[in-house]
Amino acid sequence: MxxxxxxxxxxxxxxxxxxxxxxxxxxxxxxxxxxxxxxxxxxxxxxGRLAAKRVPGGSADIGAQYFTARNPDFLPFLRHYAGDSTFAPWQGEFGFRSVTGQWSPFPEEHRYVGTPRMTAITRxxxxxxxxxxxxxxxxxxxxxxxxxxxxxxxxxxxxxxxxxxxxxxxxxxxxxxxxxxxxxxxxxxxxxAGILPCWAVAAHFNETPWEHHQGMRVEHPVLYWLANNSSKPDRKDEGEWWVLHADPAWSQSHVDTPPEQVAALLVEAFRDLVGFAEDPGEVIAHRWLYARSACxxxxxxxxxxxxxxxxxxxxxxxxxxxxxxxxxxxxxxxxxxxx
Ligand SMILES: Cc1cc2nc3c(=O)[nH]c(=O)nc-3n(C[C@H](O)[C@H](O)[C@H](O)COP(=O)(O)OP(=O)(O)OC[C@H]3O[C@@H](n4cnc5c(N)ncnc54)[C@H](O)[C@@H]3O)c2cc1C
The missing domain is CATH 3.50.50.60 (FAD/NAD(P)-binding domain)
Structure with a gap:
């Protein structure tokens, strides 16, 4: 407390x-x-950036993907004022993919998400x-x-x-x-000057495009972060919603590109990376002008x-x-x- x-x-x-x-x-x-x-x-x-967009069948977290709780006051604050039912640990495999395609695991750490969506906490x-x-x-x-x-x-x-x-x-x-x-x-x-934009895309697939990780940070000219949003606790999606975040420099150079074009480019890069042929059904794109700070x-x-x-x-x-x-x-x- x-x-x-x-x-x-x-x-x-x-x-x-x-x-x-x-x-x-x-x-x-x-x-x-x-x-x-x-x-x-x-x-x-x-x-704010703890954001979710309504999508058919549920919602997709298009801003912050998960949060840590290293400060011992943080979880007690959330439990007291937001309530236990508004967040839960996100269990899964999280991997880092280097530019040469080598995979390594994320450090062991508790990662939390809002339930059933990120905005449950702030609401x-x-x-x-x-x-x-x-x-x-x-x-x-x-x-x-x-x-x-x-x-x-x-x-x-x-x-x-x-x-x-x-x-x-x-x-x-x-x-x-x-x-x-x-x-x-x-x-x-x-x-x-230290805060960069980020294009975020949520795409729905009937089949699993990639089963080895639920969240991936990738070194890639277009992509930065890929997550199986449907693997987060308390999501009840049919099929899988994936959230794709573009690389900050790529986002900066495509800041005025139309959203449909950005969505197509990110989905294509994602399918190439994981080797998956299926076209997504629904796709939505969101541009964050101010995403993560690198100051x-x-x-x-x-x-x-x-x-x-x-x-x-x-x-x-x-x-x-x-x-x-x-x-x-x-x-x-x-x-x-x-x-
Ligand atoms: C794509 C993306 C991915 C991210 N991934 C992660 C992650 O995985 N893990 C993590 O820990 N963090 C992540 N972050 C960062 C995280 O979302 C932020 O650190 C955090 O949410 C910032 O909270 P804040 O209250 O400081 O700012 P914000 O959430 O930006 O809140 C600022 C608020 O001010 C409002 N506002 C602005 N101007 C005005 C005005 N003039 N009048 C009234 N209201 C105004 C805005 O609408 C907004 O609601 C991510 C962010 C983005 C965008």
Whole structure:
């Protein structure tokens, strides 16, 4: 169980931009301290890159594929706030294929997934919170000690004592810039450059295209990661849904290629790699403009004390699901209101 403490300082109104895992974690921890928290999310639902797309017969995880739990606080947090039934270990064979075609196993480690889809976790977390969906925060301006947030129509979203940004670095930088915080915005440039796009494709096959692994990281000019989504716990698909992620450099050079063309290229590369002739039935493609961070600097979080603005997100702490949790937890610890 996370360390629950009640607030001994004045109650603050805190706005959180983004309802991915880092935004939801920060919101829950701050609310637990007694603060009034509102989470603004530009999309229809919470989750961010912990994402699933509805497909015939179920859903396919098109963003994060699995997560680790090396931080001893992570699983207790999820169990307490999302519930045991929203995630489970993904058992299977995981292999790395080198450029020369040599296979080696992944290190022994517990790998977890949301059940029956990745978004089950973030949806359950969001039930504890005031999340305002379909609301893109465009800018904020200071009036005395308070910040007023505005949406894209320039309508006020309310006044707050503190703001936490959990959007990917390019979007956080633009928000700071549009709010006149140029010096803080410029500090994010290295992070912006360090995050690359990723094309994701989900393809349905009637037969098993490859039975030796459930998840594969491959060194390949087109492909990066291949997973049998139907092998994850609590999926009840007929046939198999496979998720194919393109190589980051390939994704970058095909960022404007039409989705149908990308889907065809990825499926062709996959069938070539595993030696499988069947055409998939359904195929869907999704482009992530900001996928995984490859930035060397990992400060954990950023806190601008004079402005009372904090930043959290995977890109500040390892670039993974667990990093999003770590970053948000560290920021909350570091905020004056969390002392
Ligand atoms: C293809 C892919 C594969 C991945 N595979 C793995 C994996 O296997 N294992 C792993 O651990 N990690 C993986 N990751 C990374 C993992 O998904 C992220 O580390 C994690 O989900 C990031 O969470 P976050 O809360 O920091 O950011 P996000 O999930 O990106 O959340 C940010 C939220 O902010 C919202 N937002 C942005 N701007 C605004 C605005 N102006 N106003 C309101 N809302 C806004 C967005 O809509 C989003 O919901 C993968 C990511 C991708 C894309």
């Amino acid at each position: 996370p360390n629950e403490k009640s607030v001994s300082l004045p109650v603050r109104r805190i706005a959180i931009v983004g309802s991915g895992l880092s935004g939801l974690t920060a919101a829950i921890l701050l609310q637990q301290q007694g603060h009034k928290v509102v989470v603004f999310e530009k999309s229809r639902g919470p989750g 359950a977390l969001s039930h504890h919170l005031d999340v305002v969906p379909e609301t893109r925060v465009k800018r904020f301006s200071r009036h005395g000690e308070q910040w007023t947030l505005y949406d894209t129509e320039d309508s006020s979203l309310g006044s707050f004592d503190q703001i936490i940004l959990t959007a990917p670095p390019a979007q956080s930088r633009d928000l700071l810039m549009d709010s006149g915080l140029e010096a803080e915005a410029v500090m994010l440039e290295d992070y912006v 060397d600097a990992q400060p954990g979080h950023l806190w601008f004390d004079e402005q009372q603005i904090g930043l959290a997100g995977d890109w500040l702490s390892g670039g993974r699901v667990e990093g999003a949790f770590d970053s948000a937890s560290q920021l909350v610890q570091a905020m004056p209101s969390g002392a």
